[in-house]
Amino acid sequence: MSEVLKLSPLDQEHRDLGGRLVPFAGWEMPVMYDSIIEEHRAVRESCGIFDISHMGQVIVSGPEAAAWLEGILTNEVASLEPGNAHYTFMLNEQGGVIDDLILYRLGDELFLLLVNASCINEDVAWLEQWLVEGVELNNESSQWAGMAVQGPQAAEIYTAITEGRTLPSRNGVDDLKHEGERLLVCRTGYTGEDGFELFCPSNQAIRWWKAFLEAEVKPCGLGARDSLRLEMCYPLNGSDLSPSRSPLEAGLGFFVALGKGEFIGSDALARQKKEGCSERLMAIEVIERAAPPRPGYQVLDENGEPLGVLTSGSLSPTLEKGICLAYLPVDRVKIDTPVSLEVRGRKIAAKVVKKPFYRR
Amino acid sequence: MIAPTDLHYTREHEWIRLEGEIATIGITDHAQEELSDVVFVELPDMGDIDKGSPTAVVESVKAASDIYAPIAGEIIEVNTDLVTDPSKINTDPYDTGWIFKIRVTRPDQINDLMDASSYTAIVS
Numbered sequence: 092m093s094e095v096l097k098l099s100p101l102d103q104e105h106r107d108l109g110g111r112l113v114p115f116a117g118w119e120m121p122v123m124y125d126s127i128i129e130e131h132r133a134v135r136e137s138c139g140i141f142d143i144s145h146m147g148q149v150i151v152s153g154p155e156a157a158a159w160l161e162g163i164l165t166n167e168v169a170s171l172e173p174g175n176a177h178y179t180f181m182l183n184e185q186g187g188v189i190d191d192l193i194l195y196r197l198g199d200e201l202f203l204l205l206v207n208a209s210c211i212n213e214d215v216a217w218l219e220q221w222l223v224e225g226v227e228l229n230n231e232s233s234q235w236a237g238m239a240v241q242g243p244q245a246a247e248i249y250t251a252i253t254e255g256r257t258l259p260s261r262n263g264v265d266d267l268k269h270e271g272e273r274l275l276v277c278r279t280g281y282t283g284e285d286g287f288e289l290f291c292p293s294n295q296a297i298r299w300w301k302a303f304l305e306a307e308v309k310p311c312g313l314g315a316r317d318s319l320r321l322e323m324c325y326p327l328n329g330s331d332l333s334p335s336r337s338p339l340e341a342g343l344g345f346f347v348a349l350g351k352g353e354f355i356g357s358d359a360l361a362r363q364k365k366e367g368c369s370e371r372l373m374a375i376e377v378i379e380r381a382a383p384p385r386p387g388y389q390v391l392d393e394n395g396e397p398l399g400v401l402t403s404g405s406l407s408p409t410l411e412k413g414i415c416l417a418y419l420p421v422d423r424v425k426i427d428t429p430v431s432l433e434v435r436g437r438k439i440a441a442k443v444v445k446k447p448f449y450r451r
Numbered sequence: 452m453i454a455p456t457d458l459h460y461t462r463e464h465e466w467i468r469l470e471g472e473i474a475t476i477g478i479t480d481h482a483q484e485e486l487s488d489v490v491f492v493e494l495p496d497m498g499d500i501d502k503g504s505p506t507a508v509v510e511s512v513k514a515a516s517d518i519y520a521p522i523a524g525e526i527i528e529v530n531t532d533l534v535t536d537p538s539k540i541n542t543d544p545y546d547t548g549w550i551f552k553i554r555v556t557r558p559d560q561i562n563d564l565m566d567a568s569s570y571t572a573i574v575s
Contacts, residue, residue: 111487127512128488314513380534382491382510406490406512435493435508 099144100236100296108310115313116209118145123312130315131408134282138242139311140303143288144296147211147232149204149218155225156200163221163355164194165338167348171196176262176279178346180338181214182356186363187334188341190214191326193279195264203264203275205288207328221355236296240303241286241319249276249287252302258287281316283323283449318405321414322449324374330386331372331402331416339363340418341372342446370418372402374446375430377413381439384415389433390441398424401432407448413441414448452574453480455545459561460570461521466545469561474522477549478509478540481574486511489540494529495551502560507550509540522560524553 096119099105105112110121120142123130133139151160161168166179176195180188190210195203206214215230222228240248246258256276259265264277275290291299304310317327326332326341337360338347349361377384384404392398404415415432424430426445431438454460459467464482468475483489488511495506500520507518507529520526529551533539539548555561565573 122513123487126488128490318512380491382493382508382515383512385515408512 097145099142100293101142101144101300104297104300105142105310110310110312113313116145116207118208120145121310121312123314124310127312127314127318128408130309130311131318133309134242134284134311134315134319135409136243138240138244138248138286138308139315140300140308141239141241141311141313141316142300143237143239144235144293145208146237147204147206147208147214147230148235148237148290149206149211149215150229150231151202151204151218151226152200152229153226154200155223156202156227159221159223159226160194160202161351161354163218165347165354165356165360166194167351168194168196169351173198174259174263174265176264176277180343180346181217182337182354182360183334184355184359185334186337186339186356186359188328188332188336188338189217189334191328191332193277195275195277197264197266197275209329234293235290236293236299237288237290238296238299238303239280239282239286239288239316240308241280241282241284242308243285245284245286248303248306248308252306281325282319283325283447283451284319317403318408321403321405321416322407322409322447324416324446324448326372326416327403336372336418337363337368340368340370368421370399370420372416373419373424374444374448375401375415375417375432375441376410376444376448377415377432377439377441379440381413382434384413384432384434384439384441388415390417390419391431391433391438392423393429393431395431395438398430409449413439415441419443452484452571453545454567454571456567458545458567459521459564460567461519461564462573463519463521464574465518465521467521467561467564469555472555472558473527474524474553474555474561475549476518476521476551476553477544478518479570479574480544482516483541483544483548486514486516487541488512489537492533492537492540492550494531494533495526497526497529499525500553502557509537509550518550520553521564522553522555523557524555526551527554528552
């Protein structure tokens with residue numbers, strides 16, 4: 092069955108720049124323009140911009156919104172002040188991950204959920220299933236365009252192109268009118284660098300994109316987005332997270348507030364926390380000059396016995412070595428354990444390392 | 452995109468330079484542009500090879516691509532410079548970015564390959 096891919100409001104801009112467009116989560120999006128490595132380095136050293144218009148925006152509002160979200164999401168909503176954002180999970184009743192998302196609190200009774208493109212319909216269906224009186228749910232995904240502007244120069248570039256505005260503080264969100272148009276500016280990102288994510292009505296996308304390019308921000312594709320997030324060990328849902336893995340197994344218990352009271356999946360997580368996880372998502376670094384690791388490759392112990400399968404893998408453009416993630420048994424593997432990766436019948440030497448791979 | 456006229460080409464975007472019975476093989480300028488940053492090359496083992504068999508693997512950040520033997524023969528030399536600098540495939544695909552050499556046993560197979568103008572037509 093052929094699927095009609097959705098096009099970003101910036102589609103023509105990507106084509107004009109020679110972007111390599113690929114299907115991604117039902118959208119046609121640029122994987123790169125000229126070079127993933129150069130795009131990656133621009134974000135680490137100066138500034139890059141990513142089209143994130145494919146991501147979903149779900150608005151939750153109403154007098155019961157905060158209390159309701161508290162029962163749906165893992166992180167503590169009550170302690171999230173208006174104008175701030177945090178990373179959180181939506182779990183199934185078994186404690187597995189439906190989606191990982193950023194929750195932005197725009198007001199006491201107004202929230203924005205920024206969700207993965209591939210999960211928009213599933214997330215909305217899940218939320219509707221649990222909907223209560225006093226909460227309103229609006230999927231505004233098709234109305235918004237988004238751009239992530241990331242890198243050490245992001246803050247000064249924002250000030251320059253908005254004629255004097257300053258970014259909110261880390262994890263802060265500003266809900267603005269800029270030149271008469273709604274604008275959400277959030278100091279969040281998926282690269283490990285300073286930067287922000289900007290959301291505007293779709294018909295405003297091109298003017299913002301062009302303004303950043305005129306300020307010499309480098310356009311970056313999904314390829315660099317993936318290598319940047321992997322250097323930080325930020326998980327990718329559908330690869331490193333799944334409905335059969337919990338945030339505890341993924342090593343992301345920091346974003347699970349088990350003490351806040353019941354939420355969907357909390358019983359399962361409390362049990363898992365008490366009993367301990369048998370496997371955890373671990374970081375593995377290749378220690379020889381070898382082919383870049385890729386999802387699906389087998390991880391073997393020193394005797395050649397299987398330990399797990401890579402969920403993510405890439406060459407790290409910053410560290411110039413292979414980096415990857417896999418769920419591995421905690422009783423057989425710890426930091427510094429030597430392992431090997433099986434690549435086309437050959438074994439390449441690697442070891443388990445502390446997360447993240449890259450520190451600013 | 453550059454495609455020198457003294458080379459032969461395959462649909463799989465390999466080029467072949469035939470000098471006597473020795474064929475030098477690499478990937479085309481078009482192929483390196485498509486792959487972008489080449490970060491690793493798995494070189495083939497020496498020895499006999501059939502036409503169409505997988506030999507080398509060229510890996511970019513995003514994907515691994517098999518390189519097939521465009522002609523039957525014996526692999527007699529590989530470009531070990533690519534081990535330390537695989538990016539030669541990007542910067543100099545037709546010269547220092549060559550990948551392996553075959554002593555050709557079926558010189559008639561060269562007739563199955565394309566010339567530069569036919570190759571240019573299929574990629575443009």
